[in-house]
Amino acid sequence: EDVVVHKVSAADDPFGKDPERHPALIVNSAKPYNAEPPPDLLIDAGFTTPNEIHYKRNHLPVPEIDPETYRLQVEVEGKQCVRLSLEDLKMKFPHYRVAATIQCAGNRREEMMAVKPVRGLSWGLGAISTTEWTGVRLRDVLAYAGFDLNEDGPLQHVQFEGLDRDMTQAYGGSIPVHKAVDPHGDVLLAFEMNGEPLPRDHGFPVRVVVPGVVGARSVKWLGKIIASTGESQNHWQQKDYKGFSPSVDWDTVDFSTAPAIQELPVVSAICAPTAHALVSAHEDTIPVRGYAWSGGGRGIVRVDVTADGGATWHTAQLAPPEGQPLHRAWAWTLWEAEVPVPEGARGKEGAKLEIACKATDASYNTQPELAAPIWNLRGVLTNHWHRVPLVVSDEE
């Protein structure tokens, strides 16, 4: 479940010290705070999403961390543990800047909930955002702490522990070591977001950014790193953020049978026009804009848009991320298309139509048509074609 309801008096409210947020965000949960930008705001912002409208996905209260006393513990199992201040991190290691899209496993969940209820926050299509992150490489920090980058040894996982916690647990997760140490994997310990210090909602003073991987592993408010023989035993690694068959329900689910989500499948969405928008009866085409992205650094090679249920497809113009080749494309591809209004609807006041999009990534993976066959009890991994209903109108 996404949210544990905390019953407390106002004075003891663990969320009482959460930061202020932008009023335009759509709030899916107030405590912990989970919110997304509306689709048109997201797309109008362009390639990088301004920090204040970047989607916020908090599992627990936002911790208050003093950057002066902050220490990051780095442990390589079988070696000593090192402690690094924020200053150490910034001074001891080269800085890197990486444009990366982060997407919540639950993005577009509301479309899956329309098939059958699931447990989870009702995210629209805005639980995805793109940032220019600045930080140091995880692999450099691991090497500093004694990890042998060239050895393919028993330490197969890198665990992260957050400093966000409640009475019973902290947030945490892990990634496979091959991703952590890959010189082309671009995993950062970030301290800047679009050129500013990380906002409190995004992990101040230091967070992990794992490009190409589900947002859940980009642990915020990073307290500890452990290079380990085993995966993180954290709740959100073991008992959540996994995919199951549509026929598995909460009575039959065995979380140990599925791997923790790491790379995400290819996805796309139409951000403009928005649902139930009016199409002018005087126009022959509809300008359509949206995003497409895939996990594992797989760039987007094509986006197809249809206004007639898939009878004809229109290939969108792509704006791929600059300087990111097809095998290392961590950031989304924004796209636009001029889609002809189908003849049956053209100029007809009140006619209804539906536009839909699907993307293809560099491995030529595509999106499935429907939500039902990918439905899962936790409502993650929603990546079927995105559909937007529209109405033709005479109004100017």
Place this chain on the structure above:
Amino acid sequence: EDVVVHKVSAADDPFGKDPERHPALIVNSAKPYNAEPPPDLLIDAGFTTPNEIHYKRNHLPVPEIDPETYRLQVEVEGKQCVRLSLEDLKMKFPHYRVAATIQCAGNRREEMMAVKPVRGLSWGLGAISTTEWTGVRLRDVLAYAGFDLNEDGPLQHVQFEGLDRDMTQAYGGSIPVHKAVDPHGDVLLAFEMNGEPLPRDHGFPVRVVVPGVVGARSVKWLGKIIASTGESQNHWQQKDYKGFSPSVDWDTVDFSTAPAIQELPVVSAICAPTAHALVSAHEDTIPVRGYAWSGGGRGIVRVDVTADGGATWHTAQLAPPEGQPLHRAWAWTLWEAEVPVPEGARGKEGAKLEIACKATDASYNTQPELAAPIWNLRGVLTNHWHRVPLVVSDEE
């Protein structure tokens, strides 16, 4: 197009020296020879496919090569060219053994052709096979020829030229350099196939094996390797083996707009029972067996099977490739499931039903439902759900 018809007198037949082939193979084209094993033979053979029934996909006549005089040219642009004998290859470099599945881009094309005609051979589900390959690493040979493995320089492609040719061209292709030199990429120059010297149909004496990538880049009868600034300009790299929207036809296609296929999307197929097989009216369940595989080394995490059009799904038992972790799973996952006969068909002589399967890979990519939305003029990348029609019968 797959096949250029050669009109010649029998004596001059360029295919006259092609080797003998196994009589059980289904021949899709005799000259050049293209053939696949029937589904039940493929699955009964188990994890590794015997060489003689491995699918054969030849673009041109099979060359006759004397292993004594054979030389492999290796060129790193801007450096000298080296020439290696078969003995050199075997003696100068460490040997590696890699189990890898190779799949033709056109596998399952016949299902796409059922939607609308395409240009290409009518492959069933057997244009995929798995082998224990033995050879030396491409990266070691490139380093020997002067390629700097640590430099991320201008040589972004590794081209391969085959010794198979006709009057106008030879076969060839290229892969991105990051795959070629990745120490975990396992690209081989192979000289053994399941412990035997390469058969002539499979590239004797030396072929490339690019695990996780479309078969077309695993160039057989390897004559030349070029580390280059550019992609191969070969026909099959530039004007073939690319994916397009269903709305692109031969009048409108511009091959320069799509990237050459490298990694393939997730696929699966039911090998047993075969189409129109009889289901005993006395049985409540159907034993179903098949394969699943994905490009890029992404292992298979789940296979779902349905006998009621997707209303209920049965999770198959998987046999993942031994010793291949989820991010380096080059070989297929065989699977089996006992699927209940739907109530409406159970025990009913003559009742028709359909079983279907879909796989999910380690990036949680899944297969699309239908062929029409992924249809493309060349009939490649067919990976929608595989469906097998069955008939209930009283016969014992």
